[in-house]
Amino acid sequence: MTETDPVELLVCTTCRRGLPMEEDAPRPGALLHQALSGAGLPEGIKVKPVECLSNCDQGCSIVLRGGPGRWTFVYENLHEANDIETIVDGASKYHATQDGLVPWRERPVHFRKNCAARIPPIGARP
Amino acid sequence: MTETDPVELLVCTTCRRGLPMEEDAPRPGALLHQALSGAGLPEGIKVKPVECLSNCDQGCSIVLRGGPGRWTFVYENLHEANDIETIVDGASKYHATQDGLVPWRERPVHFRKNCAARIPPIGARP
Numbered sequence: 001m002t003e004t005d006p007v008e009l010l011v012c013t014t015c016r017r018g019l020p021m022e023e024d025a026p027r028p029g030a031l032l033h034q035a036l037s038g039a040g041l042p043e044g045i046k047v048k049p050v051e052c053l054s055n056c057d058q059g060c061s062i063v064l065r066g067g068p069g070r071w072t073f074v075y076e077n078l079h080e081a082n083d084i085e086t087i088v089d090g091a092s093k094y095h096a097t098q099d100g101l102v103p104w105r106e107r108p109v110h111f112r113k114n115c116a117a118r119i120p121p122i123g124a125r126p
Numbered sequence: 127m128t129e130t131d132p133v134e135l136l137v138c139t140t141c142r143r144g145l146p147m148e149e150d151a152p153r154p155g156a157l158l159h160q161a162l163s164g165a166g167l168p169e170g171i172k173v174k175p176v177e178c179l180s181n182c183d184q185g186c187s188i189v190l191r192g193g194p195g196r197w198t199f200v201y202e203n204l205h206e207a208n209d210i211e212t213i214v215d216g217a218s219k220y221h222a223t224q225d226g227l228v229p230w231r232e233r234p235v236h237f238r239k240n241c242a243a244r245i246p247p248i249g250a251r252p
Contacts, residue, residue, distance in 0.1 A: 008248075010245070010246070050246055053244060053245065054199075054241045054244040055241075055242060055243045061243065063243070063245050065245070072198075072245065074242070074243040074245070115180045115181075116181060116200070116242050116243050117180055117187065117189070117200040117242050117243055118180040119136070119189050119191070119200070120136070120176055
């Protein structure tokens, strides 16, 4: 396998996932970040907290990006307990690509149905 | 004013804006791209077509990004005829910042209410 650029998995840690919450209760986004940090992701994927990805109505949300040649993807409607395996699967496949474009049928079903946006690599042609 | 990094205004040109369309009819996204290309945006903002930003249910969509220090923003539910002034306003204010963070009250109302995601600059702290 060709070596690929490192990947960042950004997790919105302030996300309430639409739930009413006590001010000091742990946020679903923070729990998601915690779970992913211990999820045994492949080396080369760095989990990184972000305060608000501004997709509050469709949280929890993550971003996958990495290197100048990869498309960036935003995924939404993720659950801090139920979707860890899905995210590990999708992120691992993303990491294995050079351009971030995992073939449609190989993407986790949740990723196919809950993509908030994809953004081309800087310098890419349309 | 301090000089700022150039900005890219990416426009999804394949967007149907949820409309049923004939195969050869001009897409709302293509019309939006065309309108923005002639909208007299400030020098330093480059309008760039992208085939599918993968936000099809909430189109038309644009992305603002530029330089290693700026947050990237995705905006949605834009209309190819009615929202040109809004986009020019919001993109101009974005261009005038160093970090992409236009103060909330200064953002166009449509931008405040239709942000699909914001993504931190590469290397930014959370």
